[in-house]
Amino acid sequence: MTAAPGMRDLAHRLLVYEADAGKASEQLESATLRVYEKLRHCLGEFVGVAGFQSLASRALTLSRPEVPSLSAARVAADGSLEGLGDIETQFDMGKPSAADGEIILIARLLGLLRLFLGEALTLSLLRSTWPGEAFEDRNSLHGRKV
Amino acid sequence: MNTQDKVKINKLPTGVPGLDEIVGGGLPEFSFNIIAGAPGSGKTTLAHQFVFANATPERPALYFTVLGESAIKMLRYQQQYTFFDPAMLPGSIRFINLSQVVLEKDLGAVLEEITKEVEKDNPAVVVVDSFRTMVRKPQSDMDLQSFIQRLALFLASWQATTFLIGEYAEDELRDNPIFTVADGLFWLRQTAERNSIVRKLQVIKLRGQDSVPGLHTFRITEAGVQAFARTFGLTARKRNPPSDRRLSFGIAELDKMLGGGVREGDSVLVAGSSGTGKSVLATQFIAEGIRQGEPGIVAVFEERPQAYAERASSLGLDLETPQKDGKLTILYLRPLDLSVDETMHSILDAVQKIGAKRLVIDSLAGFEMALSPGFRADFRESLYRMIFALTGIGVTILSTVEVDESFTEFTFSTYSVSFLTDDIIRLRYVSIDGQLRKIMVVIKMRGGNHAKDIREYEITSKGVVILGKRLANYQGLISGIPVHSDRPDQTQEPSLDTGIEHTT
Numbered sequence: 121m122t123a124a125p126g127m128r129d130l131a132h133r134l135l136v137y138e139a140d141a142g143k144a145s146e147q148l149e150s151a152t153l154r155v156y157e158k159l160r161h162c163l164g165e166f167v168g169v170a171g172f173q174s175l176a177s178r179a180l181t182l183s184r185p186e187v188p189s190l191s192a193a194r195v196a197a198d199g200s201l202e203g204l205g206d207i208e209t210q211f212d213m214g215k216p217s218a219a220d221g222e223i224i225l226i227a228r229l230l231g232l233l234r235l236f237l238g239e240a241l242t243l244s245l246l247r248s249t250w251p252g253e254a255f256e257d258r259n260s261l262h263g264r265k266v
Numbered sequence: 267m268n269t270q271d272k273v274k275i276n277k278l279p280t281g282v283p284g285l286d287e288i289v290g291g292g293l294p295e296f297s298f299n300i301i302a303g304a305p306g307s308g309k310t311t312l313a314h315q316f317v318f319a320n321a322t323p324e325r326p327a328l329y330f331t332v333l334g335e336s337a338i339k340m341l342r343y344q345q346q347y348t349f350f351d352p353a354m355l356p357g358s359i360r361f362i363n364l365s366q367v368v369l370e371k372d373l374g375a376v377l378e379e380i381t382k383e384v385e386k387d388n389p390a391v392v393v394v395d396s397f398r399t400m401v402r403k404p405q406s407d408m409d410l411q412s413f414i415q416r417l418a419l420f421l422a423s424w425q426a427t428t429f430l431i432g433e434y435a436e437d438e439l440r441d442n443p444i445f446t447v448a449d450g451l452f453w454l455r456q457t458a459e460r461n462s463i464v465r466k467l468q469v470i471k472l473r474g475q476d477s478v479p480g481l482h483t484f485r486i487t488e489a490g491v492q493a494f495a496r497t498f499g500l501t502a503r504k505r506n507p508p509s510d511r512r513l514s515f516g517i518a519e520l521d522k523m524l525g526g527g528v529r530e531g532d533s534v535l536v537a538g539s540s541g542t543g544k545s546v547l548a549t550q551f552i553a554e555g556i557r558q559g560e561p562g563i564v565a566v567f568e569e570r571p572q573a574y575a576e577r578a579s580s581l582g583l584d585l586e587t588p589q590k591d592g593k594l595t596i597l598y599l600r601p602l603d604l605s606v607d608e609t610m611h612s613i614l615d616a617v618q619k620i621g622a623k624r625l626v627i628d629s630l631a632g633f634e635m636a637l638s639p640g641f642r643a644d645f646r647e648s649l650y651r652m653i654f655a656l657t658g659i660g661v662t663i664l665s666t667v668e669v670d671e672s673f674t675e676f677t678f679s680t681y682s683v684s685f686l687t688d689d690i691i692r693l694r695y696v697s698i699d700g701q702l703r704k705i706m707v708v709i710k711m712r713g714g715n716h717a718k719d720i721r722e723y724e725i726t727s728k729g730v731v732i733l734g735k736r737l738a739n740y741q742g743l744i745s746g747i748p749v750h751s752d753r754p755d756q757t758q759e760p761s762l763d764t765g766i767e768h769t770t
């Protein structure tokens with residue numbers, strides 16, 4: 121079972137947005153980690169540290185069959201992502217295939233949120249963390265609107 | 267101090283249908299409230315309804331979750347209710363998880379965390395769910411009391427209306443300091459009565475305004491908690507003054523027996539054994555009302571509305587057209603686990619919707635059977651409240667009741683509800699000349715004269731038809747086994763008595 125296309129699109133948009141933001145602010149952190157950390161902050165507030173840690177662990181487990189290189193990654197007790205290693209390559213919006221591993225992990229996490237909370241509430245929560253332009257269909261894999 | 271000098275306490279909508287009526291118009295702004303009850307009693311849902319009804323982006327709601335149900339599952343389930351608007355999250359409603367601070371730190375740190383969030387967001391509503399798990403660690407009484415006092419003081423000072431949710435047992439009411447500090451205490455109960463679940467809500471305490479005392483039925487539906495006030499939502503409405511207007515049955519001879527018809531706003535009981543034509547009479551009463559421009563409600567418990575309308579059709583009475591025209595509502599009330607208050611709510615809704623003037627309850631026996639077993643013990647009391655409330659707004663009620671036919675007694679009702687009624691019409695079988703025939707007599711009419719005559723009637727294709735003159739040549743008719751009298755026929759036009767009421 122692979123990550124749902126809709127969630128992959130959404131993950132891709134958020135990564136594209138963060139990649140752009142990273143370039144502008146010259147942050148060294150990868151787009152994947154920035155998206156992940158924003159989700160950790162946004163979700164951790166209402167599900168708690170343990171709640172987010174559980175969700176993230178599940179997302180990581182679901183991602184591994186599609187992205188074997190994630191086998192070294194782990195979710196720490198505080199919910200942070202460790203050991204990304206090779207997968208933590210700089211996200212390049214011009215080469216979507218190289219970024220699949222990163223997209224899948226985020227897509228899995230978003231997919232779990234959608235599964236538990238539904239699409240409307242998931243998007244409501246995400247929109248409180250990212251501005252509207254992050255959801256625009258600028259360079260999505262499938263060209264679908266969110 | 268005159269009224270102008272008093273501080274005005276704003277009342278916030280509870281978001282729970284029926285609850286505003288119970289709490290006296292709404293929940294006092296800035297009050298510190300407890301919602302207590304056993305697991306599954308609807309505490310969280312009630313709190314959510316309040317939150318969704320009052321939160322705004324400018325004055326949001328902060329919903330602190332602690333241990334117990336995780337926020338993600340809570341939201342998963344709560345969004346199934348129709349009041350849940352996902353667009354309000356997180357702009358107007360923020361969920362904040364305090365599990366870690368509760369697990370790892372003391373109450374001082376918990377208070378500090380709540381303070382930080384409240385000062386940051388300036389919320390209008392604060393909910394702690396569950397407060398019980400927040401103070402789960404052993405605390406000295408002083409620590410707990412101090413924490414609660416400081417929390418209540420802080421939240422009121424920050425102009426927040428607060429709900430603390432807890433799974434408390436009723437024997438904790440005396441000793442737990444939280445109940446002393448609280449301005450409002452709402453207790454939700456859920457009990458199993460035989461095979462039915464009965465939910466009841468009690469406002470044990472509410473500072474600053476009058477609430478309706480007692481236990482109020484509530485139900486949890488897809489719309490969330492819905493409460494049914496014991497006052498039936500009619501406290502704000504004045505009782506109509508007694509009317510002298512008479513309502514016709516559409517049966518001229520019966521109207522004469524009733525001194526011109528049923529007085530508007532009366533409660534009429536039609537009692538008789540099976541097959542005596544109670545429902546036929548009730549149908550004629552409602553059909554005549556519609557003919558005269560008086561919308562009606564028929565509450566049926568023993569048959570479906572379609573069957574009821576078809577039976578009326580066989581008597582030449584069209585109940586289909588007035589239903590389509592909004593002049594008649596036939597309510598089929600879901601059997602077996604109703605409360606009278608829920609039934610009333612349905613009836614009142616229908617009364618208000620079509621401006622009904624006549625109501626038929628067919629029958630009281632069916633009504634009682636439709637109630638949850640736990641409510642049957644209170645049937646008479648509930649019926650009294652219902653009839654008082656409805657007749658007070660000018661609705662004329664006709665109830666049918668089946669009585670056991672006895673050939674030695676003449677009972678008016680097996681339910682001993684005749685005291686609830688203004689007028690009683692008794693139908694019964696009688697054995698005359700080798701035939702089982704039917705007689706009708708008006709037993710009582712409160713506030714009016716009525717005929718003393720015992721009249722024979724038949725049920726024909728045109729409904730109840732009263733035959734000839736009064737049965738003057740028989741004695742002991744009401745026993746069911748009359749004796750033919752040799753006296754000459756003294757039959758005259760129906761005579762009216764002088765208003766003497768029969769003991770019922």
